[in-house]
Amino acid sequence: MARTPRRALIIGGSMAGLFSALYLKRAGWRVDVFERSPVALTGRGAGIMTHPEMRAALSELAVEAGEDFGVPVPGRIVLDHAGNEIGRLARPQIATSWNRLFELLGGALGAPAYHLGRDLVRVSEDADGVTAHFSDGASETGDVLVGADGFRSAVRGQLLPEVQPQYAGYVAWRGLVDERDAVAAMGEDMFAHLSFHLPPGEHFLGYPVAGSGNDLRTGHRSWNIVWYRPADADRDLPRLLTADTGKRHELSIPPPLIARGTIGEMRDAVARLLPPQFRAAMDKAQQPFLQPIYDLESTAMAVGRVALAGDAAFVVRPHVGGGVVKAAEDAAALAASLSAHQDVVDGLRAYEAARIGVGRRFVAQARRLGSYLRHDFASEAERARALWHAAPAQVMAETAVLDFVRDQP
Numbered sequence: 001m002a003r004t005p006r007r008a009l010i011i012g013g014s015m016a017g018l019f020s021a022l023y024l025k026r027a028g029w030r031v032d033v034f035e036r037s038p039v040a041l042t043g044r045g046a047g048i049m050t051h052p053e054m055r056a057a058l059s060e061l062a063v064e065a066g067e068d069f070g071v072p073v074p075g076r077i078v079l080d081h082a083g084n085e086i087g088r089l090a091r092p093q094i095a096t097s098w099n100r101l102f103e104l105l106g107g108a109l110g111a112p113a114y115h116l117g118r119d120l121v122r123v124s125e126d127a128d129g130v131t132a133h134f135s136d137g138a139s140e141t142g143d144v145l146v147g148a149d150g151f152r153s154a155v156r157g158q159l160l161p162e163v164q165p166q167y168a169g170y171v172a173w174r175g176l177v178d179e180r181d182a183v184a185a186m187g188e189d190m191f192a193h194l195s196f197h198l199p200p201g202e203h204f205l206g207y208p209v210a211g212s213g214n215d216l217r218t219g220h221r222s223w224n225i226v227w228y229r230p231a232d233a234d235r236d237l238p239r240l241l242t243a244d245t246g247k248r249h250e251l252s253i254p255p256p257l258i259a260r261g262t263i264g265e266m267r268d269a270v271a272r273l274l275p276p277q278f279r280a281a282m283d284k285a286q287q288p289f290l291q292p293i294y295d296l297e298s299t300a301m302a303v304g305r306v307a308l309a310g311d312a313a314f315v316v317r318p319h320v321g322g323g324v325v326k327a328a329e330d331a332a333a334l335a336a337s338l339s340a341h342q343d344v345v346d347g348l349r350a351y352e353a354a355r356i357g358v359g360r361r362f363v364a365q366a367r368r369l370g371s372y373l374r375h376d377f378a379s380e381a382e383r384a385r386a387l388w389h390a391a392p393a394q395v396m397a398e399t400a401v402l403d404f405v406r407d408q409p
């Protein structure tokens with residue numbers, strides 16, 4: 001039975017889900033987004049570095065990012081352990097936040113097409129279309145289903161069970177510091193920049209983002225911290241993911257459950273490893289939390305009437321800062337490929353052909369950038385290759401930069 005207009009079921013209501021919904025709606029589809037969370041999503045203030053491609057996607061979708069899109073960051077600075085500046089690079093960029101993007105995209109889609117508390121458990125397909133089955137027993141049928149349900153994707157888990165996240169060998173400690181505390185610790189110039197420190201085998205960075213409620217006023221913003229630290233998969237990670245109650249969490253641990261001893265260990269490392277400016281700022285960080293870093297490479301992005309998009313398809317270590325652009329471009333390619341083909345399955349094959357190589361390139365580049373985040377190497381050649389990316393000039397030139405995608409055919 002043909003549906004008119006054609007209907008897309010989009011699983012996951014974050015970046016890839018919202019971009020997919022907006023691009024497909026623009027192409028004439030009826031769209032519904034099904035998000036597992038029973039309450040409106042928030043991104044814990046996570047900072048997102050932006051790129052011209054992100055602005056281009058938003059303007060293509062007539063989403064007005066405006067003056068309050070984020071905090072302008074003039075460039076990059078690297079500090080040594082004593083707190084001396086050892087590198088500076090001008091590279092203007094806007095630091096926005098997950099919350100701001102979510103607000104813009106969600107506002108453009110509108111509430112009626114966005115359904116909270118819908119947890120997909122299974123997908124089935126027959127001649128009539130594709131059906132999403134939810135944990136409450138309800139189901140929805142459409143012409144195409146988009147798995148935009150992130151790195152633990154239930155959609156991918158059913159269709160490609162062999163594709164699993166691969167632990168990168170390090171974790172990211174993350175946190176936010178109020179602007180006033182950060183400026184008192186490091187001064188206005190450093191607060192305004194994307195600032196790095198590179199202890200051996202580690203990588204610390206901070207940059208300004210909007211304060212709560214997207215507050216962009218001077219004095220009300222926050223400093224967003226990401227600190228990559230090696231953590232051996234067998235020796236360290238299980239301990240880091242174990243709560244004070246003794247419960248061991250699998251892939252990540254909710255921030256309030258991180259054991260006091262684990263926080264204490266991180267605080268000791270702050271005192272030993274960071275320059276005085278970052279030490280003073282870290283001492284004021286509100287509820288730092290840790291996130292193990294994973295890669296994930298899907299072997300397919302289309303199976304029958306089902307497409308994978310965003311982190312459900314490829315998870316990229318954060319060094320290239322391109323997860324949102326990748327999600328937006330997946331969504332644009334999906335809508336274009338479906339528009340170019342009468343048959344949905346043919347359209348999804350074309351989508352996969354357009355995007356699978358890009359996903360692989362993102363993962364490979366981020367692996368190169370993170371390759372020195374360890375304390376031991378298999379050979380001198382491997383060490384030399386990895387450490388090339390740890391030089392201050394390279395870190396400033398390569399972090400949160402998408403030139404590698406544009407430079408390749």
Ligand SMILES: Cc1cc2nc3c(=O)[nH]c(=O)nc-3n(C[C@H](O)[C@H](O)[C@H](O)COP(=O)(O)OP(=O)(O)OC[C@H]3O[C@@H](n4cnc5c(N)ncnc54)[C@H](O)[C@@H]3O)c2cc1C
Nearest residue numbers: 012014015016036048049120149150310311321322323324
């Ligand atoms: C430390 C760090 C820093 C980063 N910095 C940047 C940056 O500067 N720039 C950038 O572009 N990217 C950055 N990223 C990456 C970026 O955050 C992700 O690539 C992006 O959020 C992926 O969006 P997504 O919609 O694909 O997945 P997600 O954001 O993971 O969303 C998946 C959604 O699906 C829902 N869901 C899951 N399962 C189900 C189900 N069964 N049924 C229904 N719904 C379900 C989830 O609740 C969630 O809302 C960073 C990531 C990290 C970890």
